[in-house]
Amino acid sequence: MADRTCPEYGYCNSPLIVGDVIYVHPGGQKGNSIATLNKHDGSVLWQALDDRIGWATPVSIHFNGTPQLIYFTGQGAVGVSPKNGKALWRYDWKTAFDINAATPIYAEGCVFISSNYGRGGALLRLQPDRDPEVVWKNVSMANHFSTCVLYQGHLYGFSNDRLRCVEFATGKVKWDKTGLGRGSLIVADGHLIALGDAGTLVLAEARSDKYVEKARWTPLSGTCWSVPVLANGKLYLRNEHKMMAVDLVHAP
Numbered sequence: 001m002a003d004r005t006c007p008e009y010g011y012c013n014s015p016l017i018v019g020d021v022i023y024v025h026p027g028g029q030k031g032n033s034i035a036t037l038n039k040h041d042g043s044v045l046w047q048a049l050d051d052r053i054g055w056a057t058p059v060s061i062h063f064n065g066t067p068q069l070i071y072f073t074g075q076g077a078v079g080v081s082p083k084n085g086k087a088l089w090r091y092d093w094k095t096a097f098d099i100n101a102a103t104p105i106y107a108e109g110c111v112f113i114s115s116n117y118g119r120g121g122a123l124l125r126l127q128p129d130r131d132p133e134v135v136w137k138n139v140s141m142a143n144h145f146s147t148c149v150l151y152q153g154h155l156y157g158f159s160n161d162r163l164r165c166v167e168f169a170t171g172k173v174k175w176d177k178t179g180l181g182r183g184s185l186i187v188a189d190g191h192l193i194a195l196g197d198a199g200t201l202v203l204a205e206a207r208s209d210k211y212v213e214k215a216r217w218t219p220l221s222g223t224c225w226s227v228p229v230l231a232n233g234k235l236y237l238r239n240e241h242k243m244m245a246v247d248l249v250h251a252p
Helices: none
Strands: 016-018 021-024 034-038 044-048 059-063 066-072 076-080 087-092 105-107 110-115 120-127 130-138 149-151 154-159 162-167 173-177 184-188 191-195 201-205 213-217 229-231 234-238 243-247
Touching: 016 059, 059 105, 087 120, 087 130, 149 184, 154 184, 184 229
Parallel strands: none
Antiparallel strands: 016 021, 021 034, 034 044, 059 066, 066 076, 076 087, 105 110, 110 120, 120 130, 149 154, 154 162, 162 173, 184 191, 191 201, 201 213, 229 234, 234 243
C-alpha cells in the first residue's frame, strides 16, 4: 500500500476479519480507500474506492443471497463486493469534519447509519442492483462516536449527549435520558450497561416503554470514550489513562 500521512484523528476504525481476509479502511483518493489483506502474511489482495477516511468499522452481511461488505466512509455508506471491492450501492452522507464514526447496523434487509454534528440517522432499505431507498431520516439518534445496540426492534444508544431508545422501523424516540454525556453502552441479560463520558456507569432495564435505572456508580474519571466490554462475568472499563475489570459474578 502507498505511503501516507496519518489522518488528523488517526485510524480509529477496527479491522474486520472474515475467514483468511482482513478488511480495512485507511482512506484514500487513488483507488486505495478500502483494502483487504491476507491475514497470514499481510499481503494486499485488493484496493478500491476513492473515499475519504471514515471511523466506522466495516460490516459483513448477506443480502439477497450474496455476501457484501458495508463501509461507512467519510462520504457515506457504500456496499462492496468482498471479492474485489466493486461498489454495489452507495448512499451519500455528508457530516461535518467527515466524522462518520458509528458502525452501521444491518437487520432485516435494512442498514442504519448515524452521525453527530446535527446530522442524525437514517434507515436504508437495500435494493437488488441499485442504490437503497430511505425508510426514514431524522435527528432522533445522532451517534457521536459510539454505535447503537439493536435489541428487540429498538435502537439503544447515545444521541449526542442524550441516552435514548428509538424505534428501529420508524425512527420514533421512545424515551430520552440526560446526564451521562456522550457515552457508550452494551446490552446484557435484558439490561443496558452504559458508561458516560465522564466515568459514570449505569445499569438500566433494556425496555422500550420507559427508562428504568437499577444502579449507578462512578468508577472512573476523566474522558471515557471506550465502550464497556463484558466477558466471563467481568466488566472491563477504560479511560485515557487506565483500565479496570469489575467482577460482576462475585460482587457484594
